Amino acid sequence: MIDSHTHLDSCAPPNAELVAAAREAGVTKLLTVGTDEVSNRTALAAADAFGEVWAAVGRHPNSAAGFDDAALADLRELARHPRCAAIGETGLDDFRDGAPREAQEHAFRAHIALARELDKPLVIHTRAAEEDTVRMLEEHAQGVRVLLHCFSMPERVAECIDNGWWFSFAGNVTYPKNAAIADAARRVPADRLLVETDAPYLTPQVVRKHKNQPAYVAHTAAFVAGVRGTPYAEFEVQVEANAAELYRW
Numbered sequence: 001m002i003d004s005h006t007h008l009d010s011c012a013p014p015n016a017e018l019v020a021a022a023r024e025a026g027v028t029k030l031l032t033v034g035t036d037e038v039s040n041r042t043a044l045a046a047a048d049a050f051g052e053v054w055a056a057v058g059r060h061p062n063s064a065a066g067f068d069d070a071a072l073a074d075l076r077e078l079a080r081h082p083r084c085a086a087i088g089e090t091g092l093d094d095f096r097d098g099a100p101r102e103a104q105e106h107a108f109r110a111h112i113a114l115a116r117e118l119d120k121p122l123v124i125h126t127r128a129a130e131e132d133t134v135r136m137l138e139e140h141a142q143g144v145r146v147l148l149h150c151f152s153m154p155e156r157v158a159e160c161i162d163n164g165w166w167f168s169f170a171g172n173v174t175y176p177k178n179a180a181i182a183d184a185a186r187r188v189p190a191d192r193l194l195v196e197t198d199a200p201y202l203t204p205q206v207v208r209k210h211k212n213q214p215a216y217v218a219h220t221a222a223f224v225a226g227v228r229g230t231p232y233a234e235f236e237v238q239v240e241a242n243a244a245e246l247y248r249w
Contacts, residue, residue: 001236002243003030003217004168005089005123005149005196008053009042011213012200018213019050025215028052028240029249033089033123033149035060037071040078047083054249056086056123062098064107072110079118085247087115088123089149092136095128105136112140121145121166121246130156138163145246150198154184161189166246168194171204171212174223185224190238194246195221 003022008015009032022030032047033056034040043055057078059067079087090111092104115122122144126133130153137146146165152172153160160167167188173181185193197220199212204219225235243249 001025001027001218001221002194002240003027003197003199003214004147004194004243005056005170006030006032006199006214007035007039007201008032008046008199008214009039010200012211013213015046015050015053018215019052022214022217023052025218026236027214027217029054029243030214030217031056031085031247033086034058034078035089036063037074040075044078044081044083047081053083054085054247055081055083056088057081057084058088058090058111058123059107060089060098061091061093061104061107061125062096064099064103067103067107067110072114075111076114076118079114079120084120085249086121086123086147087111087118088147089125090122091125092129092133093125093127105132108136109140112137112144115141115144121147123147123149125149126153134159137165147194147246149196150202151184151188152181154180157184157187161187161192164192166192166194166242168196169220169224170196170198171202171208171216171220174205174220176205182223182227186227190228190230191242191245193224194239194242195224
């Protein structure tokens with residue numbers, strides 16, 4: 001199994017413990033995701049240190065204030081690192097007042113252009129801004145490999161499928177109140193489906209009393225496989241193949 005989106009530097013245990021636990025749980029690869037200048041560098045350092053770990057670099061929409069030409073140049077340099085598998089996370093967030101919308105949209109467009117320039121997939125964060133996120137992707141990201149991280153807009157699943165985007169489901173798909181997200185996980189094409197932890201957040205239901213970690217992606221994978229009526233071993237092979245196609249790792 002793979003963990004398509006995690007934040008190692010936000011998890012309490014040391015990276016070595018997290019990676020060892022993930023390995024024990026059958027996780028063969030994981031993507032640790034940067035959200036600003038500091039975490040982009042710690043993500044790349046983790047990718048250099050552990051063979052299972054790859055990095056994504058970007059500026060989270062809540063940290064988009066001040067994203068200028070110098071920030072883009074820095075991001076471009078980091079993204080050329082051989083262990084960088086993706087650009088992001090980027091997108092729009094109207095849930096938290098972290099950055100002005102104008103700054104978020106400016107950074108979002110820059111990330112899309114960089115993903116196109118470097119031929120790397122784009123990791124999307126969207127919260128309370130689904131309509132504008134989809135619109136900007138449709139307007140600017142044609143031909144870019146787009147991953148909708150922590151997919152949580154089930155009412156738009158058909159539209160996202162039609163656009164050929166990838167979908168990654170996190171531990172919140174396992175929560176009883178999120179039946180609509182679980183149904184979206186059932187409907188997504190098999191060759192566009194990934195799973196993630198978004199650790200240390202969104203712990204799967206069966207271990208919800210604990211802080212999340214990459215090893216727990218197996219619980220989310222088992223849940224999604226069950227929803228789809230797919231044997232776990234078959235699901236595992238499919239997800240690993242999807243991740244390899246998307247990230248080219």
